Amino acid sequence: MYKLVIVDDDEWIREGMRRNIPWEREKIQVVGVAEDGKMAWDLIQKVKPDILLSDIQMPFMNGLQLAETIKAHGLDTKVIFLTGYDDFSFAKQALQLQASDYILKYEDNNKILQSVVNAANRLHTERKVVLKEKKSQGLIINQFFSDLIAGVGNDDTIERDSQLLEVSFCGNTFAMGSIDMGSVTRYLKPNKPEDMELLLFSMKNLCTEVIESEEIENCQVQVIQYNHRINLLFNFTEAISDDWRLVVERVSRTMIESINQYLKITVNIGVGSFGEGFRHIALSYEEALIALQMKGIFATQDVIFTDQVKQSNSSHHAIIKIITDYIDVHYANEDLDLKEVAEKVHITPSYVSTLFKKYNDVNFSDYVIRVRMKKAKELLIHSTLKAYEIAESVGYPNTQYFSVTFKKYTGLTPMEYRQNHRQ
Incomplete structure (x- = not known):
């Protein structure tokens, strides 16, 4: 429903429009009437109508002054002027005030109703555009701050963009x-x-x-x-x-x-x-x-x-435990690397690397190899899996590379290790 206020100093005209025009049929609700511009402005501030149907010639504050006041306060209320005089000077001023329409108050009720419906339709379209622009502006501003968090830009570009977006x-x-x-x-x-x-x-x-x-x-x-x-x-x-x-x-x-x-x-x-x-x-x-x-x-x-x-030293140990637990679960992933683990625990790769060297006395990649080799040794001793199956299960799809790495780590080939530890 769109809210409508009718303003006219002639009670017969004012009440006649309110009662005789089928507003509800077009989803228009008359939320108030007023007999002069001053009363109308007080009413407008209270009920915030979508559309104003107003006479021009009124005491205390005429329709043009009322429209100027509405515009000065930044309201998007659509104004339709009514007049009993076919006066082009009034029409010119109405256009300057961006009036939605200018019609004679003695026009057929259907014409008055259609004028209000047209104003409601224009208001609906304009509000959709404004809402879309606000959403777009909000997304742009959010992206501006997201870039700050990500460390994007320098002081000059940040200053420039903040001025363009009116961010202070x-x-x-x-x-x-x-x-x-x-x-x-x-x-x-x-x-x-x-x-x-x-x-x-x-x-x-x-x-x-x-x-x-x-x-x-x-x-x-x-x-x-x-x-x-x-x-x-x-x-x-x-x-x-x-x-x-x-x-x-x-x-x-x-x-x-x-x-x-x-x-x-x-x-x-x-x-x-x-x-x-x-x-x-x-x-x-x-x-x-x-x-x-x-x-x-x-x-x-x-x-x-x-x-x-x-x-808290215990907090650092807790971070290390989170990381090592993640490695213990995902060691079979051939793409497991410092970046992936850092993303999972929401800290930078450099910080992960620093903590590893400080508390584990080993770098990240060496620790991953240690875990994989430990698991490979267990499988070589306690399973009947073939070498290539063991290699794949510990994150090495290339069997040859697995064998080279295993020998470098243990001094034995996978098969030699299996034979020595099954005797």
């Missing part, structure tokens, strides 16, 4: 937060990706509502859908200093409570470090993901800061 920053210091939905993804149907999109959409809207309702001093927060997650970019003014953690924790906890209340989902938020410059955003995001990997260790906390993880 309140300061030069940033921290990233990332929301983890835990096991909720297990309950989503794998063949229905739209379910996940709907969940992320709902979560993003909730987080945005929290930001709009909260009084957040010295900080702006952007909600960004990236990496199949909802993420938070905290941008601070220079005045925030050491209080940034308090701000982040308060906002994060409010979001967690809102998500739990309305979506019935328990989530955690990992938070990266606080630092200067756009380049810090990507680093802080990586740290936020690492913090989320440690939620098992910090089980009593729903907001986990990266500095807590860095201060």
